[in-house]
Amino acid sequence: MNKIFNDNAIAIMDRMIAKDYKVDLVVTDPPYPTTSRGCAGNSGGMLQKDINKKGKVFENNDIHVKVWGEKLYQILKETGHCYIMTNHKNLQEYLNVLTDIGFHFIKSLIWDKGNKIMGQYYMSQFEYILFFRKGAGVKINNCGTADILSIPNKKTKDNEGKNIHDTEKPIELMRILIENSSKENEIVFEPFMGVGATCIASLLSNRQYIGVELDENYFKIAEERIKKA
Ligand SMILES: C[S@@+](CC[C@H](N)C(=O)[O-])C[C@H]1O[C@@H](n2cnc3c(N)ncnc32)[C@H](O)[C@@H]1O
Numbered sequence: 001m002n003k004i005f006n007d008n009a010i011a012i013m014d015r016m017i018a019k020d021y022k023v024d025l026v027v028t029d030p031p032y033p034t035t036s037r038g039c040a041g042n043s044g045g046m047l048q049k050d051i052n053k054k055g056k057v058f059e060n061n062d063i064h065v066k067v068w069g070e071k072l073y074q075i076l077k078e079t080g081h082c083y084i085m086t087n088h089k090n091l092q093e094y095l096n097v098l099t100d101i102g103f104h105f106i107k108s109l110i111w112d113k114g115n116k117i118m119g120q121y122y123m124s125q126f127e128y129i130l131f132f133r134k135g136a137g138v139k140i141n142n143c144g145t146a147d148i149l150s151i152p153n154k155k156t157k158d159n160e161g162k163n164i165h166d167t168e169k170p171i172e173l174m175r176i177l178i179e180n181s182s183k184e185n186e187i188v189f190e191p192f193m194g195v196g197a198t199c200i201a202s203l204l205s206n207r208q209y210i211g212v213e214l215d216e217n218y219f220k221i222a223e224e225r226i227k228k229a
Pocket of ligand 1: 010167170192195198
């Protein structure tokens with residue numbers, strides 16, 4: 001099954017829905033703009049409703065949580081888990097919209113990034129990982145996992161010393177989520193894969209993956225990284 005698409009996540013999800021194709025787990029890191037200072041964490045993100053107005057952004061980031069959330073819900077198997085990474089700016093809207101769609105909010109996990117970003121209201125050191133389920137509750141595989149996940153926020157550099165992606169996530173972090181909420185050979189879906197952290201983590205954890213990325217440059221980097229994993 002392992003498959004990645006250089007396409008719009010909405011188009012791919014529509015195709016999956018048309019074929020009544022389901023996945024076992026969703027682990028996703030949806031797009032949101034960074035600030036002019038380059039902060040992509042919880043000190044800097046913008047509200048979804050402001051997304052088109054200003055800010056240094058990904059080339060593609062104008063997709064609303066309701067649009068992708070409804071499709072994700074249809075694609076996820078009954079009793080499947082869904083992890084969604086976000087910052088405090090989008091937190092309230094994500095929770096409202098996603099629970100209206102039908103997702104049950106289990107709890108919020110914290111990714112403690114190790115590094116701190118200056119801000120007016122406390123320095124920022126974490127991002128949210130919103131943990132949802134569809135249908136009846138199924139416990140995670142390792143109930144001894146704490147809800148604060150401390151994994152250093154290390155960025156991979158290209159040949160010129162630039163980050164390959166400004167919001168690259170650690171593979172180790174994604175593996176914890178994947179291994180807790182799926183079994184070997186099950187299918188993990190990431191509609192906004194960037195440079196491929198969720199797909200690589202799935203591969204290393206012996207899960208199957210489906211990933212989508214609209215930006216051709218990020219897609220090619222993801223393709224290369226997956227080949228080397
Ligand atoms: C927060 S980043 C994901 C980063 C990823 N976790 C990683 O480690 O590289 C979100 C990604 O979604 C992509 N994106 C934005 N709109 C999209 C769309 N409609 N379909 C697919 N990908 C999209 C952006 O180009 C961006 O790379």
